Amino acid sequence: MLGIEKRDLSLLVIVAILAFCAPFILNPFPTGSAMAQFNAGYPDLMQRFVIFGILAIGFNILFGLTGYLSFGHAAFLGLGSYSAVWMFKLLGYNVLPGIVLSVVVAGLFALLIGYISLRRSGIYFSILTLAFAQMTFAIAYSDLFGKMLGFSLTNGETGLQVYTSDPQYFHSDSAPNIPHLFGQEMQSTFTWDVAGWSFDFNFGYYMCALIMLVMFYLSIRIFRSPFGLMLMAIKTNQTRLNYTGLNSRPYTLAAFVISGMYAGLAGGLLASMDPLAGAERMQWTASGEVVLMTILGGAGTLIGPILGAGFIKYFENIFSKINEKVLHSWFDFLPESLEYGVVWVLEHFVGSGWHLTLGLLFMLIVIFLPGGLVEGGQKLAALFHRKKTEDTPADGAKTPAE
Amino acid sequence: MGILEIKNVGKRFGGLQALNDVNLSVTENTVHAIIGPNGAGKSTLLNCLVGKLIPDTGSVTFQGQSLLGRKPHEINQMGVSRVFQTPEIFADLTVMENIMIPCFAHRDGSFKLNALSAVRGQGDIKDQAEKILEDVNMLEKRNMHAASMSRGDKRRLEMAMCLVQEPKLLLLDEPTAGMARADTNNTIDLLKEIKEKRDITMAIIEHDMHVVFSMAERITVLAQGTPLVEDTPDNIKGHPKVREAYLGEAQV
Ligand SMILES: Nc1ncnc2c1ncn2[C@@H]1O[C@H](COP(=O)(O)OP(=O)(O)O)[C@@H](O)[C@H]1O
Numbered sequence: 321m322l323g324i325e326k327r328d329l330s331l332l333v334i335v336a337i338l339a340f341c342a343p344f345i346l347n348p349f350p351t352g353s354a355m356a357q358f359n360a361g362y363p364d365l366m367q368r369f370v371i372f373g374i375l376a377i378g379f380n381i382l383f384g385l386t387g388y389l390s391f392g393h394a395a396f397l398g399l400g401s402y403s404a405v406w407m408f409k410l411l412g413y414n415v416l417p418g419i420v421l422s423v424v425v426a427g428l429f430a431l432l433i434g435y436i437s438l439r440r441s442g443i444y445f446s447i448l449t450l451a452f453a454q455m456t457f458a459i460a461y462s463d464l465f466g467k468m469l470g471f472s473l474t475n476g477e478t479g480l481q482v483y484t485s486d487p488q489y490f491h492s493d494s495a496p497n498i499p500h501l502f503g504q505e506m507q508s509t510f511t512w513d514v515a516g517w518s519f520d521f522n523f524g525y526y527m528c529a530l531i532m533l534v535m536f537y538l539s540i541r542i543f544r545s546p547f548g549l550m551l552m553a554i555k556t557n558q559t560r561l562n563y564t565g566l567n568s569r570p571y572t573l574a575a576f577v578i579s580g581m582y583a584g585l586a587g588g589l590l591a592s593m594d595p596l597a598g599a600e601r602m603q604w605t606a607s608g609e610v611v612l613m614t615i616l617g618g619a620g621t622l623i624g625p626i627l628g629a630g631f632i633k634y635f636e637n638i639f640s641k642i643n644e645k646v647l648h649s650w651f652d653f654l655p656e657s658l659e660y661g662v663v664w665v666l667e668h669f670v671g672s673g674w675h676l677t678l679g680l681l682f683m684l685i686v687i688f689l690p691g692g693l694v695e696g697g698q699k700l701a702a703l704f705h706r707k708k709t710e711d712t713p714a715d716g717a718k719t720p721a722e
Numbered sequence: 723m724g725i726l727e728i729k730n731v732g733k734r735f736g737g738l739q740a741l742n743d744v745n746l747s748v749t750e751n752t753v754h755a756i757i758g759p760n761g762a763g764k765s766t767l768l769n770c771l772v773g774k775l776i777p778d779t780g781s782v783t784f785q786g787q788s789l790l791g792r793k794p795h796e797i798n799q800m801g802v803s804r805v806f807q808t809p810e811i812f813a814d815l816t817v818m819e820n821i822m823i824p825c826f827a828h829r830d831g832s833f834k835l836n837a838l839s840a841v842r843g844q845g846d847i848k849d850q851a852e853k854i855l856e857d858v859n860m861l862e863k864r865n866m867h868a869a870s871m872s873r874g875d876k877r878r879l880e881m882a883m884c885l886v887q888e889p890k891l892l893l894l895d896e897p898t899a900g901m902a903r904a905d906t907n908n909t910i911d912l913l914k915e916i917k918e919k920r921d922i923t924m925a926i927i928e929h930d931m932h933v934v935f936s937m938a939e940r941i942t943v944l945a946q947g948t949p950l951v952e953d954t955p956d957n958i959k960g961h962p963k964v965r966e967a968y969l970g971e972a973q974v
């Protein structure tokens with residue numbers, strides 16, 4: 321069905337179920353309970369789950385398949401956001417033109433940046449993409465082109481936003497004055513309160529989730545296509561591919577542009593959920609984050625990037641919310657001096673110190689599960705199926721002939 | 723005029739003259755063996771043919787067209803395939819995928835995005851790949867990871883990847899090194915069979931004299947970067963200079 325294998329289809333279905341039931345899955349604790357701070361089912365965060373999922377899925381098409389590690393994907397994310405906000409300013413708050421433009425603009429920039437950066441491979445490629453992204457960031461942050469052209473293109477440090485004085489040519493008075501899709505507001509949320517629990521169903525989230533599913537489906541098709549096979553061939557042995565009569569450049573460039581467009585789409589969606597675009601979205605830390613997401617989840621696997629994005633965004637949110645007071649409430653069963661000691665240590669790992677925790681988690685995963693969370697899942701599954709598979713001999717156990 | 727003409731080719735690595743004034747002409751539809759002790763410059767010579775190295779001096783033409791300055795993929799598109807001394811395969815992929823990649827590669831090398839059709843759905847490509855795997859006796863290994871195979875199997879896989887492209891000129895760098903005797907014989911049979919079935923020229927570097935003498939129609943002996951003699955297998959066998967420089971030690 322849908323032109324994909326059964327195994328991939330079931331993966332797609334699982335992701336779809338998770339996405340549609342996310343408001344329940346992410347809010348397992350009653351609103352009033354002490355555990356409620358571990359709930360993640362509010363619109364803003366759920367939107368970020370799927371949007372960064374799209375970013376990571378796209379990044380994985382480049383990095384996971386070809387092995388080319390781009391360190392500048394945040395540039396496309398930022399460009400997507402700027403494009404979308406410009407559409408809001410010029411045309412109106414319907415998100416559709418903005419989303420389309422964000423993909424197109426990111427694609428064009430990816431074509432240019434990829435064309436130049438892909439002349440090199442390995443670390444040199446990474447450095448080139450990083451340099452481009454930092455240049456884009458600097459240009460946006462100082463609004464260099466805006467100053468040259470005599471109007472504010474990115475609005476510098478303040479960030480680009482929509483003002484009442486903006487033209488919004490297609491804005492009618494009946495349409496909402498915030499981002500919407502044909503009248504349906506992005507932030508419109510239906511809250512279902514039931515027996516102490518509270519579940520939020522947000523329109524913007526479901527729109528993004530649907531787009532994420534389509535983009536996930538597209539990535540499955542790409543992974544299983546002859547094009548995807550060529551990309552994997554580039555990763556494992558580019559030399560052989562060249563001696564097979566293929567120039568690898570058009571393939572890597574196509575992968576770069578596709579993944580840039582995914583990032584642009586994610587940027588456009590971010591701006592659609594919250595009509596702002598700032599240069600900080602393009603900073604190298606943002607580029608690094610998507611690398612982390614992909615590796616953490618499992619580069620080169622289909623589901624890995626989504627898991628990685630969810631993992632990082634969830635823990636970022638949860639850990640950064642925990643503060644000293646919360647820690648004290650957890651450890652007040654300890655003798656006072658011990659309690660203060662424990663809290664003193666732990667508080668460096670929560671709140672704004674959450675990056676320390678992320679760093680540790682990342683190190684643990686890279687060392688013990690180089691294949692990311694997906695490998696962890698596979699190992700767990702293998703543990704349960706140990707008995708079944710024990711008697712089937714592993715293939716490739718042949719000894720070399722010499 | 724041969725299909726491959728190598729004229730006055732020289733190549734220097736720092737202080738080492740790896741190739742020195744090499745002249746070699748390979749006649750179309752023959753098997754031409756290049757033998758010589760380790761370090762004689764045999765692999766270097768092949769590197770100069772496929773775009774990996776550019777010789778310092780001399781010229782290389784294939785079917786009358788110069789190969790110098792062309793990129794590896796362009797030379798392959800002209801009909802030259804090479805099996806390397808250390809197997810160059812797609813180690814992370816399965817045997818079947820390894821074969822399918824050259825099947826997908828168009829002879830003209832044109833880029834086709836082809837991102838939405840499924841690899842599985844390509845019946846004709848699969849048939850083509852399975853057929854060549856059968857020819858090299860590897861069909862039952864088609865789902866194996868290429869990296870996990872023996873060196874001999876990797877070599878046969880690489881050969882199959884080259885053969886499926888139906889090259890006009892096949893360059894083989896020690897194709898049977900690391901193979902069991904039975905596999906060596908299979909390889910000889912396979913190459914002979916292909917040779918009978920269609921027009922193909924082969925240049926083969928080999929240490930195994932059994933392979934050389936059962937296949938080659940012409941033999942060039944290379945020593946210290948210079949061709950010592952070039953002749954028919956029968957004459958090479960009895961050549962005193964060759965016995966002294968090479969065969970003597972190889973037949974021990
Ligand atoms: N890329 C290179 N750089 C430096 N020296 C090389 C290079 N390739 C080959 N050589 C040297 O050139 C000589 C010939 O090597 P090679 O062609 O591999 O010999 P053969 O294949 O006949 O055993 C050897 O001494 C080798 O060390």
Ligand SMILES: [Mg+2]
Pocket residue numbers: 764765766807895
């Ligand atoms: Mg050699």
